[in-house]
Amino acid sequence: MTPETADSGAHADAPGAGRADSDLVRRAQAGDDAAFDELALRYGRELYGLAFFLTGQASDAEDVVQETLLGAYEGIRRFEARAAVRTWLTRILVNQAARHHRSQRVRKIAHGKPLSEASVALLSGKAGLTPQGVSELRLDVLEVLQTLTPEHREVVVLRELDGLSYQEIAEVLGVPGGTVESRLFRARQELKDRLKAYLE
Amino acid sequence: MACDQLQKIGAYLDRELASAEREAFAAHLKTCAECAGEAARLERVSKFVGAAGWPAYAPRVKSWARKSQQRQFERFAQGLIAAALLVIVVSAGWMYRAQGSAASGVGRTPIAEAWEGQLFGLPSEASATADDDPLAHALLSEPPQ
Numbered sequence: 597m598t599p600e601t602a603d604s605g606a607h608a609d610a611p612g613a614g615r616a617d618s619d620l621v622r623r624a625q626a627g628d629d630a631a632f633d634e635l636a637l638r639y640g641r642e643l644y645g646l647a648f649f650l651t652g653q654a655s656d657a658e659d660v661v662q663e664t665l666l667g668a669y670e671g672i673r674r675f676e677a678r679a680a681v682r683t684w685l686t687r688i689l690v691n692q693a694a695r696h697h698r699s700q701r702v703r704k705i706a707h708g709k710p711l712s713e714a715s716v717a718l719l720s721g722k723a724g725l726t727p728q729g730v731s732e733l734r735l736d737v738l739e740v741l742q743t744l745t746p747e748h749r750e751v752v753v754l755r756e757l758d759g760l761s762y763q764e765i766a767e768v769l770g771v772p773g774g775t776v777e778s779r780l781f782r783a784r785q786e787l788k789d790r791l792k793a794y795l796e
Numbered sequence: 797m798a799c800d801q802l803q804k805i806g807a808y809l810d811r812e813l814a815s816a817e818r819e820a821f822a823a824h825l826k827t828c829a830e831c832a833g834e835a836a837r838l839e840r841v842s843k844f845v846g847a848a849g850w851p852a853y854a855p856r857v858k859s860w861a862r863k864s865q866q867r868q869f870e871r872f873a874q875g876l877i878a879a880a881l882l883v884i885v886v887s888a889g890w891m892y893r894a895q896g897s898a899a900s901g902v903g904r905t906p907i908a909e910a911w912e913g914q915l916f917g918l919p920s921e922a923s924a925t926a927d928d929d930p931l932a933h934a935l936l937s938e939p940p941q
Contacts, residue, residue, distance in 0.1 A: 629861035636860055645850030654851070662857060666867060669860040719844050730849065737848035755810065756845040762812050781806050787841050795837050 617681040624672050632672060636665050639682065642758065643689050649753045650693040652742040660696050664689040686758070687768045690750060697746055711736045711794060719794040740790055748783035755780060799830045805838055 615634070623631035643664055647657035667688050668675075675684060711719070714729025715736040725733060741749050754760045754768060762780075766773045788795065801824055807813050808821045825832050857863045 629859065632860055633858065636857075637855065640855050641850055641853040644853040648851050649848070658856070662863075665857070665860055666864055669864050715844060718847060719840055721840055725847050730847070733844070734848040734851060737845055741845075752845060756842055757848065757850070762807075762810070777807055777812070778803075780810075781803055784806055784838055784841060787845070788837060791841060791844070795840060 621672065621675060621681060624669075625675070632669055635681065636668075639685050640665075642682075643685060646686065646689055646753060646758060647693055649738060649741055649757060650690070650746075650749060651696060652738060656696060656700070660689060660692045663692045663696075667692070680764075683760075683764055683767050686754070686760070687770075690754075690768055694746060694750075709739060716794055719791060740787065743790055744783060744786055747779060748786055751776060751779045752783045752787065799828050801828065801831055802834060805831060805835045809835065809839055809842065 615631075617635065617638075620631045620635045620638075624635065640661065643661050644657055647660040647664075648654060651657050651660055664685065668685055671688075675681075712729070712732035712735075714725060714733045717723035717729075718725050718733065741752065744752065750769065751765060754765045755762075760768065762773050762776045765776045769776070771779075801821065804813065804817075804821055808818065808825075811818075813821060825835060
């Protein structure tokens with residue numbers, strides 16, 4: 597893990613966020629374990645969501661999150677407070693997910709499996725998403741993302757699901773901003789190809 | 797022929813273009829049917845992926861300090877087991893070799909022989925000479941005819 601150099605914590609000014617990330621980091625670095633637990637709780641769902649879509653399996657996602665947070669706990673003293681905690685944790689998680697992916701056999705993906713009604717309706721632009729349709733759509737998205745290459749899946753998940761800016765994605769992946777833009781372009785073309793039957 | 801502005805659609809939809817470039821591209825979209833159609837398709841793809849949202853998460857670990865200590869202990873125990881296995885394997889190999897050498901009498905070092913002599917009261921080859929064996933002494937001392 598290398599020390600970060602970005603700006604202050606993502607949750608520093610978030611309403612209802614409680615203590616600022618930077619405060620929790622300082623306390624955790626001073627040995628306050630409860631402060632780290634609070635950080636883990638704050639970012640746990642986001643990290644789990646990222647891991648879920650990057651690995652494609654709930655059980656694998658749980659393992660990746662656990663490795664990420666253990667790595668963060670053990671490396672918190674090396675973390676520089678100028679960095680964004682969210683970017684730092686996301687970077688560790690993406691690395692852990694990539695390592696996990698290399699150690700796993702590549703799952704067979706059911707290319708061409710029909711999408712749920714909820715997904716079809718949303719893609720065709722004919723209807724919005726109902727609360728009941730979300731879980732079906734989530735599984736469709738999960739399946740479609742697994743057909744992408746790991747590099748393309750990373751940028752799509754970081755941009756479309758985590759909502760990171762190109763600059764933040766570049767920091768997480770350790771690549772130039774221009775690479776993020778071109779990788780996203782190719783990833784979206786690949787996604788569009790997978791979904792072309794539903795986009796006409 | 798494909799429009800040379802197609803690559804900008806993603807950055808435009810992501811609001812990653814600088815304001816002047818953004819305005820210029822918005823104007824381009826009004827006149828380029830190819831880019832407008834592609835932008836509409838990509839927007840639907842983005843909406844589809846983004847609508848998935850995060851799944852529910854129930855953390856199993858409550859205290860990361862405890863979990864870290866547990867992991868460090870596990871690593872220590874694994875290291876200890878690996879070291880113990882290594883000692884067992886090396887010892888077994890050494891004993892196997894020592895047994896083979898004892899049976900054949902080949903490859904024994906003077907030190908090993910000396911130890912054997914001490915332990916079992918046997919003379920080692922290193923210390924045994926013709927003086928210890930009267931017959932050998934007689935044969936060696938008689939000049940050849």
